[in-house]
Amino acid sequence: MGGKNLEAWFEKLKAEFELNFIKGNRWRYLWEGLGNTLLITFLALLMGVVIGVLIAMVRSTYDKTVSTTPHKTIGSRLFGLLNGFCRVYLTVLRGTPVVVQLMIIYFVIFASSDNGVLVAALAFGLNSGAYVAEIIRGGIMSIDNGQFEAGRSLGFNYVSTMRYIIIPQAFKNVLPSLMNEFIALLKETSVAGYVAVQDLTKGGDIIRSRTYSPFMPLIAVALVYLALVMFFSWLVSKLERRLRSSDH
Template identity: 40%
Template sequence: MKKRVGLLLAIMTAFVMLVMPLGNTTHAQAADNSLEKIQKKGVLVMGTSPDYPPYEFQATVNGKSTVVGMDVQIGKKVAKDLGVKLKIKSMSFDSLLVALQTGKVDMIISGMNPTPARRKNVSFTHTYYQGGYDIVINKTDKAKYKNKDSFGGGTLGAQTGTTQYNAAKSQTKNTTVKGMTSQSDLILALQSHKLDGVAMEKPSAEAYVSNNKQLAAIPSDFNMSSSATSSAIAFRKGSTSLVNKVNKTVDQIKKENLVKKDYLPAAGKYLKTNTVNTSMTHYWKAFLTGIEYTLIITVCSVFFGFIIGIILALARMARGNFFKNLLRWVATAYVEFIRGTPMMVQVMFVYFGLGLFVNLPALTSGIIAISLNSGAYVAEYIRGGINSVDVGQTEAARSLGMSNGKTMRYVILPQALKNIWPSLGNEFITLIKDSSIVSIIGVTELIYQSNIVRSDTYRGVAPIVVIMVLYFILTFTASRILNYFERKMQHA
C-alpha cells in the first residue's frame, strides 16, 4: 500500500502534538461530538493522494480534471449517509496524516493501511477492501521473472516506506531494492530499464498493465499480514461517534460487495477514457493552470520577500542602544534559521503548524512560506549591497543636512539596488523553480499539474519534457527582462 509517514512528517506530527492544547484533547475524549460537528458543518472534507489508480487518480471529465476512483465513490457514499456534502482535498500521501491531525481534512480515504503504528495516532473504520500485491515487469521479461525470488542479482522497485517496500527489503535475497516516492516514477524507471520490476498492490498493477501493452504483472508471493493488505478510512483520534456511524456505511459496502461490483468497474472506465487521447496538447489547460499558479506564487513571493529583506537587512545593521542590539540579534537569528532549514519543512510548518491557529488555504500558505524564505536571502543581498556603497556617500549626504533615514532612502539604497540587481534577478529565477515545492500541500502549480497529466495518461516522459520546456521559457523570458532593466540601470 502507500508509503507511511516519513521521518520529516513524523517530526512535524510530534511538533503538532506538542503545541496542541492538552485541555482540548482531554475534552475531546470526555465528550465526543465529532459526528455532530460534521453534520452541523454540512461538509465532509476528504483528504486523498490522487496518484494511485484505481483507488484514486485524476481523469478528465467534461473537459475538467477531476479526482475519481473507487475511494472517491466510497467517500461519496459516506457523505451521503451522513447527510452532508463531500469536498475532496488533494495532497501528497505523506501529508495526509498531519492534515488530519491539524484539522485540514476530516477523513482520509486513500488506500491507507490500518497498521498498528497508525492506529496510535488516528482512528480507523472497519476495512472496506482486502487486496494483495503483484510485481509489474516489462512484458519482454515475462519468461525471466515468475515471483519475488526471481530477481536475484536484479533491481526491484517500490514506493519508499510502504509495506511492499519493507517486504521487498526483508523477503528477497541478492536483490537490490530501490525506493521512489511516486508510483509513476517507478513505472518510468521500469520502462527505461533502470528497474527490473515494481512491487505494488494488485488493483494498481492491473490498472497500469491494462493501459500499457508493454507491461505485465506477476504474483509477488510476499508473506504479508492482513493489516498490511487492507484499506480503511482514517479519522482524528477519539472520533468515536463519527467512526461508529461510518462503520455502518462500510459494513453495507462490504455486504453488498459494492467495491468489486460497482466502484472498481467505474474506475476502470475512467482509466480507459484517460488513454483515448494522451497527447500533451490535449492537456494544455492543465499546463496553463500550472503556469498561472507558478507565476502567482513567484511574483507575490518576490514582492513580499523584497520587503521582508529590506527590513531584515536594516535590522541586522542596527547599532546603538539595547533595543537596536536586540533587533539586530533577532534579525540575525531569523536569517540563520531560515537559511539553515529546508524550504519544504517551512512550507509544511506554515500550512500545518500555523494551521492549528489560522486555517490558511494551501496557496496562501505556500506564498507566505516562500516569501519568508526569500526574505532571508534577499536580506543578505541588500546588506552586502549597502556595505558596497562607499562610505563617502553617507558622509556627503549627512554634510548636506540629510537625516539617517533620508540618506538611506535616497542615497544608499538606490546605489545598493543597482549593485545587487543581478543577485535579485537570480533570486527571482530561483523562485520560479522553487515554487514547485508547494505541490506537496496540493497547490496546483506546474509540477502538480504534470503529475496529474502523468496520472491521466500513464505517460512518464512526455509530461516531464513539457514542463522542462515551460520552465525554461519562463526563466529565459524572466532573464531577458531582468537583463534589460539591468542595462537601463547601468546607463542611468
C-alpha cells in the first residue's frame, strides 16, 4: 500500500513538472528571468560601486580634513554643503524601502521609459550606492594617516593619493563586505516584478498564473536563488581566505 502511494506521488510530481516546465516550453520564463536578474544585479552593483566610491571620498575627506580645520574658507563651506547633500542621500536611500524607490523611479521619474530592466538597474544601483558608500568609507577611515603623509612625500596631491594609495588599500579591506552586498542585492532584485520586469521571481509567477499550480514554479525559483547565494557565498569565503593568507 505504501509503495503504491509513493509511486502515485512520483507520478503526480512528474505530471506537475511536465505541466509547469516542459509543456509550452514554460521553463523559458525562468531562464529569461534569471538572465534579467543577473543583468540587473551586475549593472546595479557597478553603478553602486561608482556612486559609493565618490560619496565615500567626499565623506571621508570631510571627516579627515575639512571638519578638523579651525578656519572655514569658502571652499571648505562648499565642501560642507556637498557632504551634507551626501548625508541626505544616504539617509533617504537607506531609510526607505527599495521597492518604494523602484516604483517611484519607474512610475514617476521614468514613466515614459519602455526599458524596465535599465530603470530597475538604476533604482537598485542608487540604493546599493548608499550601502556601498558606507562600506568603502569605513575602509578609507581604517587606513592609517601615515599613508596620506607617504603620498604627499611622493609628490602626490590629495586626489592622487586617494586614487593610487588609499582607495586600493580600502578596497582590499572591504572586498568581502562588497561581495556580501552583491549577494544582498541579488536577493533584493526579486521585487523587480513590481514594475513589470520579468526577473526570476516574475518568471515563476507567470508560470503559476498559466498552470494554477504554485508549488513547483515557486520552489524552483527559491532553489535557483539558493544555488546562486551558496555559490557567491563560497566565493566570498574563498576570497577571505586568500586575503588572510596574503597578509601573512
